Amino acid sequence: MNDIEKNVWRKYQKNIADDNYFFVRSCIRQNFFPASEQAFLKIMRNVLGKNVIEDPKHTTCAGIGYHSDVVTFDTLQTIMGRHFSLMTEAGIKNVAISCVTSFGLYSEVLETWKHFPKELEKTRDYLYKATGRTFEIPENIAHCSDIIYKFRNEIAQKATRKLVNAETGEPLSIVDHIGCHYSKIFPEYGEGGAEFPQVLTGMVSAWGGNSVDYPERRHCCGFGFRQYLVQANRGYSVSNTYKKLVSMEPYKPDFIVSNCPGCTMFMDKWQYTISEMEHKTFGDGNQGVPVLTYEEMAGLILGYNPWDLGLQMHQVSVEPLLKKMGIPYDESLKFADKNGHKSSVPFQPSYIL
Amino acid sequence: MGVLKKKLLEDIRFEEGLQACMNCGICTAICPAAEFYDYDPRQIVNTVQTADDETLIELMKSETIWYCGQCMSCRTRCPRNNTPGYVIMALRKLSQEMGFFTESEKGRQQLYLKRTVGDNVLKYGYCIYPKEVKPEIHPEQGPIWEWIHENRTMVYDRMGGNLDKPGEGPLRAIDKETLNELDSIFEVTGNNEFFKTIESYSEKQAHEMGLQINNTMNCEYVKHINTANEKQHQR
Numbered sequence: 259m260n261d262i263e264k265n266v267w268r269k270y271q272k273n274i275a276d277d278n279y280f281f282v283r284s285c286i287r288q289n290f291f292p293a294s295e296q297a298f299l300k301i302m303r304n305v306l307g308k309n310v311i312e313d314p315k316h317t318t319c320a321g322i323g324y325h326s327d328v329v330t331f332d333t334l335q336t337i338m339g340r341h342f343s344l345m346t347e348a349g350i351k352n353v354a355i356s357c358v359t360s361f362g363l364y365s366e367v368l369e370t371w372k373h374f375p376k377e378l379e380k381t382r383d384y385l386y387k388a389t390g391r392t393f394e395i396p397e398n399i400a401h402c403s404d405i406i407y408k409f410r411n412e413i414a415q416k417a418t419r420k421l422v423n424a425e426t427g428e429p430l431s432i433v434d435h436i437g438c439h440y441s442k443i444f445p446e447y448g449e450g451g452a453e454f455p456q457v458l459t460g461m462v463s464a465w466g467g468n469s470v471d472y473p474e475r476r477h478c479c480g481f482g483f484r485q486y487l488v489q490a491n492r493g494y495s496v497s498n499t500y501k502k503l504v505s506m507e508p509y510k511p512d513f514i515v516s517n518c519p520g521c522t523m524f525m526d527k528w529q530y531t532i533s534e535m536e537h538k539t540f541g542d543g544n545q546g547v548p549v550l551t552y553e554e555m556a557g558l559i560l561g562y563n564p565w566d567l568g569l570q571m572h573q574v575s576v577e578p579l580l581k582k583m584g585i586p587y588d589e590s591l592k593f594a595d596k597n598g599h600k601s602s603v604p605f606q607p608s609y610i611l
Numbered sequence: 612m613g614v615l616k617k618k619l620l621e622d623i624r625f626e627e628g629l630q631a632c633m634n635c636g637i638c639t640a641i642c643p644a645a646e647f648y649d650y651d652p653r654q655i656v657n658t659v660q661t662a663d664d665e666t667l668i669e670l671m672k673s674e675t676i677w678y679c680g681q682c683m684s685c686r687t688r689c690p691r692n693n694t695p696g697y698v699i700m701a702l703r704k705l706s707q708e709m710g711f712f713t714e715s716e717k718g719r720q721q722l723y724l725k726r727t728v729g730d731n732v733l734k735y736g737y738c739i740y741p742k743e744v745k746p747e748i749h750p751e752q753g754p755i756w757e758w759i760h761e762n763r764t765m766v767y768d769r770m771g772g773n774l775d776k777p778g779e780g781p782l783r784a785i786d787k788e789t790l791n792e793l794d795s796i797f798e799v800t801g802n803n804e805f806f807k808t809i810e811s812y813s814e815k816q817a818h819e820m821g822l823q824i825n826n827t828m829n830c831e832y833v834k835h836i837n838t839a840n841e842k843q844h845q846r
Binding site for chain 2: 295313326332373384385483491500607
């Protein structure tokens with residue numbers, strides 16, 4: 259790469275802090291993929307030796323309420339100011355954000371404060387009046403997928419397997435979906451910007467997989483906030499996911515990886531809905547295409563137990579993928595409690611077994 | 612300039628979201644909502660740019676401003692760096708403040724959103740909380756979610772969660788002092804008043820429609836706004 263090319267690409271690269279992060283959780287991930295957040299902390303602390311602080315007093319950022327138009331921008335900014343206050347108390351200057359919607363909103367709030375300093379002043383006043391708190395502005399914010407991307411090569415060195423078919427040795431075909439709010443609103447906050455997002459492709463390549471392009475790669479998953487949350491509107495949501503699934507189908511992906519909490523959940527759950535409504539499945543036979551978080555993908559190559567990673571919380575069964583990767587698992591423990599005691603098992607759907 | 616346009620300009624998102632639209636229509640071309648609904652963000656921006664109060668009132672009473680899914684794909688593609696999605700957010704806020712939202716089927720849904728994700732923030736400290744994601748109103752979540760919902764204490768414990776308990780971890784109980792701080796933020800920033808406005812206009816609308824309304828999710832009006840699809844929303 260020559261100097262001109264390097265300069266062109268510089269604007270698509272972001273600065274991600276090396277260490278010492280204040281971790282803020284995602285509402286959707288805590289509900290649907292809690293083990294992924296725990297895997298993030300385990301990888302950061304135990305594999306990479308990084309300092310990540312969690313304060314139980316942090317709350318939702320209220321982003322889903324904000325994008326549903328029932329939480330105002332003043333309120334959102336003040337809740338984020340409170341999180342920065344907790345970060346300041348902890349003596350930390352970098353924020354690691356689990357949720358893509360939150361990440362987009364932290365970016366929006368910081369950009370607003372840069373361009374409209376009176377909004378920052380107003381937020382400081384509101385927060386002080388409401389709680390007596392003050393805060394420092396963080397030096398660095400990053401989505402958790404940015405951080406895993408930054409350390410992808412270190413993770414590869416500690417991995418016990420690659421993203422390959424254990425029988426043939428061929429790289430797995432992996433399609434990605436990046437949450438809209440990761441970089442469509444503020445491209446400079448995303449690795450690769452909105453045009454060349456590298457955050458998931460970089461992990462897939464570093465860990466031996468084959469990242470496959472597809473026509474609707476940048477299309478929204480269809481969450482749409484009110485378009486999913488209200489029952490009457492859910493046709494919007496499932497139609498957009500359907501469009502994506504149809505678009506990736508000819509490329510026969512072994513799995514989908516996403517960095518967004520809602521997108522991961524919808525692309526998993528809507529496969530079930532579509533199979534029941536239309537008798538249509540997107541994987542081999544009556545199977546769906548597994549949808550993994552980036553921590554689940556990292557956990558599998560690091561040799562973590564699939565059930566410790568929470569893969570039993572997915573509607574689309576992951577066992578065909580585990581077999582393909584040669585990963586051992588105990589089927590009898592899939593729905594067991596943490597002591598290995600059996601619990602009830604979920605109802606088996608007609609499709610997506 | 613009309614009074615309502617001035618009010619829209621007070622919203623920072625309106626100021627940031629709309630400089631000078633040249634009506635190229637890229638926002639509509641990229642928009643997932645425009646593919647699904649009879650929806651055209653280009654036309655909305657055009658209306659807002661040129662409108663008087665009467666036209667703006669008509670827009671804020673209409674179904675169309677509620678079709679956007681706020682993916683913000685429009686922002687990435689606009690050659691003028693506008694964000695039609697932000698314009699929509701400013702219109703929706705003003706529509707609720709002025710009480711216009713209850714005039715449309717999609718607008719009336721704001722009470723449902725206020726009583727779910729909105730109230731969850733103050734009640735739990737989370738927008739989404741497992742016991743509120745009830746399988747009977749979320750059949751699309753499938754049998755695995757039903758299993759998680761029924762066995763949630765065991766499942767979250769297995770996943771390293773900390774459901775409803777003090778301390779760190781996923782779904783930990785948010786302590787009383789923190790919830791009080793959130794409530795105080797909502798009070799100081801006017802969000803509690805905004806909630807009351809949504810409730811008050813909705814109550815009036817329920818009476819006009821002859822539907823029973825109370826403070827539960829099981830009343831006729833709330834069930835109606837969550838499920839009604841009586842208007843023609845698609846092309």
